[in-house]
Amino acid sequence: MAVLQLFDKLLQFPLFQGMSRDDLEIVAGHTRFGFMKLGAGKTVVKAGDTCNQLYFLINGILKVRTYADDYGYSVEEQMAAPNIVQLESIFGYYQRYTRDFVAQTDVNFITIDKEEVVRLTEDFLVFRLNMMNHFATQTQKQMRQVWNRQPQSLEERVVRFLSQHSYYPAGHKVFNILMTRLAEEVNDSRLNVSRVLNDMQYRGLITLSRGKIEIKQLERLLYTK
Amino acid sequence: MAVLQLFDKLLQFPLFQGMSRDDLEIVAGHTRFGFMKLGAGKTVVKAGDTCNQLYFLINGILKVRTYADDYGYSVEEQMAAPNIVQLESIFGYYQRYTRDFVAQTDVNFITIDKEEVVRLTEDFLVFRLNMMNHFATQTQKQMRQVWNRQPQSLEERVVRFLSQHSYYPAGHKVFNILMTRLAEEVNDSRLNVSRVLNDMQYRGLITLSRGKIEIKQLERLLYTK
Structure with a gap:
């Protein structure tokens, strides 16, 4: 993929937003990216699979399926590009996916291995802050939910x-x-x-x-x- | 505070766990720490206060008070040392405390400014991973809750x-x-x-x-x- 095109793809994702052109050039030049293409119907990851790389969806639509803990019900929804597959699974105590992701159309991904992600958090302040702000925001939103008034009807x-x-x-x-x-x-x-x-x-x-x-x-x- | 004693205090906190003796010496020597002492009954932070530093509680007990969003009820509990006051408030979209923290006994804190925290995440791989693992774990736990079977009685x-x-x-x-x-x-x-x-x-x-x-x-x- 041409470097300029790679820039554009990465800049779609909040994790890279705010990075300077110089930084992005270094990222593009020094990071081992994977490129993956899957046909409609193919499984990307299944709930329970280990998360050791990030999947950046750059084209197409994924079907996301989530099961209740006792498998008593499940939910199917769609996720369109640009999107990252369960970013919260790459760190923390449960480094596995908790949902199934299946290609609904033909899909394209840029993938980055975990060790490369760790290196990006080391080398680039903006990337590191984007990552920590993302996680903290998710936590804050989730923690606040129980303090809302419960619906009455x-x-x-x-x-x-x-x-x-x-x-x-x-x-x-x-x-x-x-x-x-x-x-x-x-x-x-x-x-x-x-x-x-x-x-x-x-x-x-x-x-x-x-x-x-x-x-x-x-x-x-x-x-x- | 003597450097050795400071080591011991910091090592009580998961954020510093796993750091080498050499790293801790650098942390102790190059980080601007604040030391704070409050008498029983004094307010440490109030819900809505901006979070621009981390409070590491090293001695004593805090009373924590949380209000429902509509102030329709509140909850009081205790937090004993060692503990950090709302770590999740220092990054993300709502960088304010969401609870009141009041000294229940005499209390001692080590404080670290946000810019120093950001620098620690830059300089020390272990600190950075501890921070990201903490946030990711919190997110994973919170997100999983709704998928548990609801209690019936x-x-x-x-x-x-x-x-x-x-x-x-x-x-x-x-x-x-x-x-x-x-x-x-x-x-x-x-x-x-x-x-x-x-x-x-x-x-x-x-x-x-x-x-x-x-x-x-x-x-x-x-x-x-």
């Missing part, structure tokens, strides 16, 4: 369940979940949950079929009230 | 509420919360919540008074079932 609790289980807070989602399980999760009866879901279907927000809730655009659920 | 939901709102997952806590609000938070009736709390009081796990739930040891709630 059942519909709001259902919507909160759906949004809390989405990796990306917008777009198309498919929840593979039985109504009895959703009722347990939001602490209400199956009948009430069914009523609320059917009303949401009537309003065109979701589509129901057995064991499945399809959401066309999550953002519509969050902002139409 | 009211008592379990109450216990989960209490533990999710504790900064440290053990020790003495005081929840300043009305039963009606707790009932809203766990999505049940005031009467049922009252029944469960009174039963827990009867078993010696908590002490109730108006608008207040005192927990002697949170770990007993979590592991006595």
Whole structure:
């Protein structure tokens, strides 16, 4: 890949934003990048795989599938380029992916090995700060959630369940979940949950079929009230 | 403070663990440390204060107070040395404390300015990795919570509420919360919540008074079932 084109690709990612042209030239010249192309339907990583490199998605769309800890339900959503596959898995106590990532279209990645990532955090102040700011922000957002007032209506609790289980807070989602399980999760009866879901279907927000809730655009659920 | 004594103090903190004696000597010799002593009752930081330095608590006990976003309830707990005051506040999008920290006994701190912290992450690989591993671990733990099966009994939901709102997952806590609000938070009736709390009081796990739930040891709630 031509150096200039590589610059453009890297600059799409927040991790590299704010780096000077000189720094980027050094990064491009001294970092061992991998380039990977996968056809639609191919698996990129599976939940449980060790994370020893970062995948920068530069073209195409990934399908992301996440399972509940007891495999009682799962969620499918999409992730479009530019995006990094689970950046939070490369450090910390659980250095494995927790979701399946499958190519939905043909996809292209730039990959960087962990040791190269560590070297980038050493050599470039901006990269290091971007990394630490990213992690701290994620932590702050997550920690603050429990201090929000809990929603009082059942519909709001259902919507909160759906949004809390989405990796990306917008777009198309498919929840593979039985109504009895959703009722347990939001602490209400199956009948009430069914009523609320059917009303949401009537309003065109979701589509129901057995064991499945399809959401066309999550953002519509969050902002139409 | 003598250099050797400073070593010992720093080595108590996970951020410095794994650093070589040589590195620690450089840290001790080249870092601008502050030393701070506060009497019992004095405020260290308040929620909303800007975080531009790290407070390493090396002696004494702090009282930590956290408020719900709407100030509808608050939680008081204790934090003993060695401990760092809200490490996650020094980077990221919200670089302020989100809790009040007050000296409960006489307390001593080592303080390090943010620019010095940034320099430590630049100069020492181990410090930098400790920092990034800490943040990534916090993120991973927080992100995983929603994928656990929700508790089904009211008592379990109450216990989960209490533990999710504790900064440290053990020790003495005081929840300043009305039963009606707790009932809203766990999505049940005031009467049922009252029944469960009174039963827990009867078993010696908590002490109730108006608008207040005192927990002697949170770990007993979590592991006595």
